[in-house]
Amino acid sequence: MHYIIPMTVTATVRLQREPFDAAAEAAMLTRGRTDAGAVVTFTGICRGAEAGEPIAALTLEHYPGMAETEIERHVAEATERWPLLGVTVIHRFGRIVPGEDIVLVVTVSSHRQAAFAAAEFLMDYLKTRAPFWKQVEKAGGTTWVDAKATDDAAAERWAAPGRDAAE
Amino acid sequence: MHYIIPMTVTATVRLQREPFDAAAEAAMLTRGRTDAGAVVTFTGICRGAEAGEPIAALTLEHYPGMAETEIERHVAEATERWPLLGVTVIHRFGRIVPGEDIVLVVTVSSHRQAAFAAAEFLMDYLKTRAPFWKQVEKAGGTTWVDAKATDDAAAERWAAPGRDAAE
């Protein structure tokens, strides 16, 4: 999905099975503009161990349709909260082996604070609100990754007071 | 300068006139390891206007010797504060035109919070403590960029209580 918010913000959300090219995505957001002063990229990578045990692979299941809408909603919220010039979110699904990239967030702004804050906000929300579920393949079989209380706490930081937690 | 802190953290600090390749630097930090779960890159770019006026170029002056030592000290501090697996800081000097990159910070960790916090910490310190000075070329001549109070405030966040502000 690719949409342009009037005037200035280029926002892209993509869910895909294929790997992505973080550098190319970042370059696309800054190309041809001279108002960008700060680019933050976050890349989430599949680690070789989960809870101390080696893993062979992760499989990411998602809720097609909802996952995209949910991420787009948070991207739109980020562009309202911070003066962003561009945002790209790419989330992979399917089987991913250790060392491979899982998720990419790129934020571009005139100033670094906005770019950093928006990238952290989006990652915290992706971890706790985007409908993705990780299953790990270990020697003993496959198990679902448990949600982490620390991720919930991180996402809570951004909650507007009085907002319904389920919204 | 390139040094390896025993065991796990790869730390690189470079000052150079030449452009850098952010993606290649990030790839170098994660290559061959499967404990990296999060990579944050921050790229600072020369904007085409300063205080609302178009600029032709920036010239970055630095204090050779001190700049490198000062950045290395902050990189070492970041590796003590957060469980990092890798850090790269590259700061350019000399003449830089709008759209060109100025500075790169890459942080790698098992978890995203450490990678984000360390990258922000390093950028806040680079803005306020690393001995670099920006001069801008405008239609009316060249002027030195003023330090921003907001940058000082951002750096203050990280100060340990009781630490001498000049240290």
Added chain:
Amino acid sequence: MIIKLRYFAWVRERVGKPEEDIEVPPGVATVAQLMVWLASRGEEYAHAFANPKVIRAAIDRTHVRPDTAIGNAGEIAFFPPMTGG
């Protein structure tokens, strides 16, 4: 009223199917009540919905709380806490 149910991750595995159409029975007005009714539909459902507190729900692709009315829902999904990113 016929609605589509969708299951993800271990809820899907326990129920044994990714989706199904059901007729909402009389007296089932909220998402929480729907989970109670589902748990009564057999062993696999009982297992999937044994602890409804850990199950999240979405109506028509929007997160909702358990006390949300089913209303005119077209699609209701049940899944564990999300672990994306």
Added chain:
Amino acid sequence: MIIKLRYFAWVRERVGKPEEDIEVPPGVATVAQLMVWLASRGEEYAHAFANPKVIRAAIDRTHVRPDTAIGNAGEIAFFPPMTGG
């Protein structure tokens, strides 16, 4: 005692040179006192050090406060607030 002074950015431009060796005169014990003495050395120095509060200093490549003793410094640098990054 001979020490090397280094100037950067507009301090360098106003003084008119990037560095020089000086003999620290008697009675000049701190960085702040050194700035006062420098300001007395001529018009260009008076201009550079007119407002010592905005000038930062480093002794042997480490940031110091104005009240820091010069001690055995080999190199003292003066410059405006940093604007890197």
